[in-house]
Amino acid sequence: MVGIKTSCRLSGINRSTYYRHRDPSPKAPREVSTAAPPNRLSPAECHHIITVLNSARFRDKAPRQVWAALLDEGVYLCSVSTMYRLLRAQGQTRERRAQARHPAKIKPQLMAQVPNQVWSWDITKLRGPGPGRFFDLYVMIDIYSRYVVHWEVHSSESGEIARQFMQNCIRANSGIAAEVIHSDRGTAMTSQSVADLLSMLGITKSHSRPKVSNDNPYSEAHFNTLKYCPVFPGRFGSIQDSRQFCRRFFEYYNHEHYHSGIGLHTPFAVHIGTAHAIQDKRAQTIETFRATNPWRFTRRPTLPGLPQAAWINEPSELGAAERQAPDQRKAS
Structure with a gap:
């Protein structure tokens, strides 16, 4: 008698595939009991606790302070975490002090x-x-x-x-x-x-x-x-x-x-404004050499172009063509 593990290994079939084919219909998931726990507070008890926490005596105190004060008087309403949970449900838990709000710094352009x-x-x-x-x-x-x-x-x-x-x-x-x-x-x-x-x-x-x-x-x-x-x-x-x-x-x-x-x-040269004259002189030098030695060139040589604008954080909608003149221009 050969076991399932050995049979699957000899036949080259994965065991999970075997079990899935043997029992194709999955079992229905077990229903989770939704019954309320026996120690759940009633709506009346929750309302009473909220009333005590919002009373003139305790409205400025933290739940831990309220819990300790009542306990010294022989009164136990609930745990501190339950007080926080009930206050949270009422939207009454937040930072007491005014929080500084720093607006986002503007991106320089x-x-x-x-x-x-x-x-x-x-x-x-x-x-x-x-x-x-x-x-x-x-x-x-x-x-x-x-x-x-x-x-x-x-x-x-x-x-x-x-x-x-x-x-x-x-x-x-x-x-x-x-x-x-x-x-x-x-x-x-x-x-x-x-x-x-x-x-x-x-x-x-x-x-x-x-x-x-x-x-x-x-x-x-x-x-x-x-x-x-x-x-x-x-x-x-x-x-x-x-x-x-x-x-x-x-x-x-x-x-x-x-x-x-x-x-x-x-x-x-760019700062004092002579770069354009130098650019024209460079173009003339290349064109003179090209006219003398045309066999050296398969196409007309080009020069790196001067920038049209310099940006710090250029807006994304502007393309490179708007930021800078063509990187190459005709030498003529």
Whole structure:
């Protein structure tokens, strides 16, 4: 006599399949008894408990306080959990204190079509000579041209230093201020001294949402370029060393670095408005070479285009074609 387990193993049939075919009609589920428990409170008892809890004596007390006070008087109505359950059914359980409601921060949406429309600034840490020693690098960048308007290195971060830094930015830009200055929500950026200065100058201030680094993309990307530079040191021996390095780096970045986001032009050329003339000269150089050596080309070469606009959080309904001119244009 071979058992079911052995037979199923030898025949290759799953045991659950065998049992399902042997008894195809499932048994009706057992009905669950819905009878009320014998210790259930009657409607009259529930009403009495609610009346006691809402009485002038106990309406300002928590159920635990009511339960203890009545118990000391030799009265037992129900458990504390039952009191809470009955109050919950009446919609009478909630936080007693007024809760602070913080509305969601508005998503910043900024667009720049020419230089000096929108500036973005931030502060990053530079490692000092020893553990726990840092220097603070303040950087202001134009989001359209990617030009670093001004930078400073300080030993600390404060609203007063930030105020003076902004004044120096305008002075370094030949007295021209941006229409909007954007930053994250650091203590220096949201300080009253900075807010008073921007208000006095008639500059609109803009801030990122809390803990959303994507709301300040140009400053974050610029710091990434800085700190991933091959010659960026792990530590600076002094604040003078950090200033000397930043002076060389930003001079190179503004005047020699060909930025992919602005059609492979230097930020300085875009900032002062000579990029279009340089673009035409590049196109002419390519066309001259193409006319001399036509066999080198299977199609007309193109140039990376200059951006039509720079966005911080571009609205989703706008397409890439509205944000930026075609990445490639005819060389002719």
